[in-house]
Amino acid sequence: MQTERQRQLSTAEERRDTVLRTAIGAFASRGYFGTTTTEVAKAAGISQAYVYRLFPSKEALFVAVVEYCFVRVRASLEGGAAAAGGSSPEAVLSAMGDAYARLISDNDLLLVQMHAQAAAVSEPAIRDAVRAGYARLVEYVRGASGGDDRQVQEFFAVGMLCHLVAAMDADKVDAPWTRTLTAGIRHY
Amino acid sequence: MQTERQRQLSTAEERRDTVLRTAIGAFASRGYFGTTTTEVAKAAGISQAYVYRLFPSKEALFVAVVEYCFVRVRASLEGGAAAAGGSSPEAVLSAMGDAYARLISDNDLLLVQMHAQAAAVSEPAIRDAVRAGYARLVEYVRGASGGDDRQVQEFFAVGMLCHLVAAMDADKVDAPWTRTLTAGIRHY
DNA sequence: CCAAAGAGTGAGTGATCGACCACACATACC
DNA sequence: GGTATGTGTGGTCGATCACTCACTCTTTGG
Numbered sequence: 001m002q003t004e005r006q007r008q009l010s011t012a013e014e015r016r017d018t019v020l021r022t023a024i025g026a027f028a029s030r031g032y033f034g035t036t037t038t039e040v041a042k043a044a045g046i047s048q049a050y051v052y053r054l055f056p057s058k059e060a061l062f063v064a065v066v067e068y069c070f071v072r073v074r075a076s077l078e079g080g081a082a083a084a085g086g087s088s089p090e091a092v093l094s095a096m097g098d099a100y101a102r103l104i105s106d107n108d109l110l111l112v113q114m115h116a117q118a119a120a121v122s123e124p125a126i127r128d129a130v131r132a133g134y135a136r137l138v139e140y141v142r143g144a145s146g147g148d149d150r151q152v153q154e155f156f157a158v159g160m161l162c163h164l165v166a167a168m169d170a171d172k173v174d175a176p177w178t179r180t181l182t183a184g185i186r187h188y
Numbered sequence: 189m190q191t192e193r194q195r196q197l198s199t200a201e202e203r204r205d206t207v208l209r210t211a212i213g214a215f216a217s218r219g220y221f222g223t224t225t226t227e228v229a230k231a232a233g234i235s236q237a238y239v240y241r242l243f244p245s246k247e248a249l250f251v252a253v254v255e256y257c258f259v260r261v262r263a264s265l266e267g268g269a270a271a272a273g274g275s276s277p278e279a280v281l282s283a284m285g286d287a288y289a290r291l292i293s294d295n296d297l298l299l300v301q302m303h304a305q306a307a308a309v310s311e312p313a314i315r316d317a318v319r320a321g322y323a324r325l326v327e328y329v330r331g332a333s334g335g336d337d338r339q340v341q342e343f344f345a346v347g348m349l350c351h352l353v354a355a356m357d358a359d360k361v362d363a364p365w366t367r368t369l370t371a372g373i374r375h376y
Numbered sequence: 377c378c379a380a381a382g383a384g385t386g387a388g389t390g391a392t393c394g395a396c397c398a399c400a401c402a403t404a405c406c
Numbered sequence: 407g408g409t410a411t412g413t414g415t416g417g418t419c420g421a422t423c424a425c426t427c428a429c430t431c432t433t434t435g436g
Contacts, residue, residue: 007433008432029310032222034220034222036424156369225394226394240394379435383431403410
């Protein structure tokens with residue numbers, strides 16, 4: 001029987017995609033400095049040595065993960081904007097916020113963003129990636145929503161507040177101060 | 189000549205203070221995971237071994253640094269509130285924001301805060317310190333300003349936006365998106 | 377069927393990490 | 407002066423880090 005032989009090995013391109021997807025979970029808890037390439041390899045189901053076949057360095061790997069996160073965030077905002085149609089800036093921004101809240105109901109994406117910002121201070125390559133990511137994000141939000149500077153700024157300020165809430169797991173604490181910080185922030 | 193013999197050795201308490209002050213600069217760029225105890229020791233002018241005489245572990249040291257940062261932030265806000273007298277919530281919050289902006293004109297304090305938030309995800313002791321710090325800060329801002337939930341939340345949201353701006357060194361980039369994010373944010 | 381190219385790994389490399397100990401020196405107290 | 411206590415360091419520990427190399431197995435194409 002001449003059955004169509006199934007491939008056992010993935011192509012390098014497929015593996016790179018797998019690594020990018022799974023590395024988000026690996027980097028989420030301990031960030032760039034605190035996460036080892038062994039942990040990334042384990043999450044992707046490959047050997048640590050092969051990580052270095054797919055990416056030239058840990059830094060390049062992390063930068064690729066960060067860029068991948070920005071792509072997903074942007075795709076999520078596009079979905080939100082599309083759902084809102086061409087209505088008022090307030091409505092579009094609200095729909096975007098809602099889509100973003102759904103995207104990060106699993107916190108990993110958000111945590112990687114936060115760790116990337118922290119690592120951006122000392123690692124120029126990461127800083128460039130974060131800058132480029134936010135540059136595209138800000139301009140996209142401005143264009144798609146039609147909001148003014150103040151509205152766009154508030155949109156990102158609230159997003160940053162989400163980072164703080166998620167990092168502290170403030171949802172788990174029932175107190176006046178957490179209710180103040182999380183007021184009006186959607187959570188799925 | 190019986191001159192008053194000068195002490196050559198510091199007391200452990202003085203050394204601990206020195207370490208806390210200087211460790212802010214050490215932890216600022218690479219955070220909890222990325223900063224070595226050797227770097228902390230060098231910044232304080234003592235041997236790495238002695239760091240472990242003064243603090244039981246790297247984690248306990250970092251927690252102490254974070255708590256020290258919160259104390260300084262709170263003192264700064266108190267100064268701002270005092271300068272504003274007992275005027276309207278908006279005026280007090282503005283004065284606090286101004287005092288805070290002066291405090292972090294040197295970015296180290298702000299960067300440590302950001303790194304602490306990031307490390308809080310995986311290190312329970314750090315998370316507790318960050319939670320406690322923000323709990324006190326939120327309640328203090330609420331009480332001293334007399335602002336409502338929305339005003340207090342916005343105060344901290346803008347603060348978080350400051351973190352992002354500082355991490356990316358967005359001031360150094362002259363572009364529409366950086367102007368949007370940094371609009372109205374004081375900087376000394 | 378065979379050879380070139382690609383996928384994938386075990387077993388390391390030197391360097392560096394957090395932590396620790398034995399020991400030297402300074403101070404305080406009697 | 408002597409001794410108990412506190413300040414401070416050099417040297418080193420096992421573990422672990424990012425990264426590399428030699429090698430095996432699979433797939434492709436003629």
